[in-house]
Amino acid sequence: MERTLSIIKPDGVQRGLIGEVIQHLEKNGLKIIAAKMIHMTGREAEGFYDVHREKPFFSSLTAFMTSGPCVVMVLEGENAISRYRDLMGATNYKEAAEGTIRREFATDIEKNVVHGSDALETAVFEIGYFFSQLEIVL
Numbered sequence: 355m356e357r358t359l360s361i362i363k364p365d366g367v368q369r370g371l372i373g374e375v376i377q378h379l380e381k382n383g384l385k386i387i388a389a390k391m392i393h394m395t396g397r398e399a400e401g402f403y404d405v406h407r408e409k410p411f412f413s414s415l416t417a418f419m420t421s422g423p424c425v426v427m428v429l430e431g432e433n434a435i436s437r438y439r440d441l442m443g444a445t446n447y448k449e450a451a452e453g454t455i456r457r458e459f460a461t462d463i464e465k466n467v468v469h470g471s472d473a474l475e476t477a478v479f480e481i482g483y484f485f486s487q488l489e490i491v492l
């Protein structure tokens with residue numbers, strides 16, 4: 355069993371895609387073991403995306419991620435990290451496979467509806483960034 359962090363980004367929430375995304379997850383055997391709605395501050399978004407601090411898109415990304423509420427969730431399942439990444443599709447929706455969340459709903463490389471952890475280490479950091487032990491159901 356593995357855990358991963360999922361974010362439905364401000365574009366997904368604003369466009370009413372929470373239900374569609376959750377349906378994709380649940381239909382594909384990923385169990386939601388924690389969930390909440392948050393509206394990140396600049397500092398919170400910068401801390402979360404610290405690995406991208408030097409990237410040219412960093413300030414635009416943090417502005418976007420603070421532009422409205424997000425839904426953050428912890429997903430659990432066998433190979434949850436790679437399975438959720440497969441469901442999301444490539445970061446650039448133009449390269450995402452048919453039937454993936456980003457191919458279906460993303461409008462832009464930045465406004466790509468969802469985020470998912472990319473490795474075990476990142477998942478541990480990202481889950482701990484938003485959730486305490488007490489908020490995760492066992």
Ligand code: CMP
Nearest residue numbers: 406411415445463464465466468469470
């Ligand atoms: P995410 O999986 O949340 O990780 C970093 C985010 O930066 C990515 O999704 C996109 O929303 C955003 N982003 C914007 N431009 C780029 C880019 N050129 N390459 C990768 N990510 C980008």
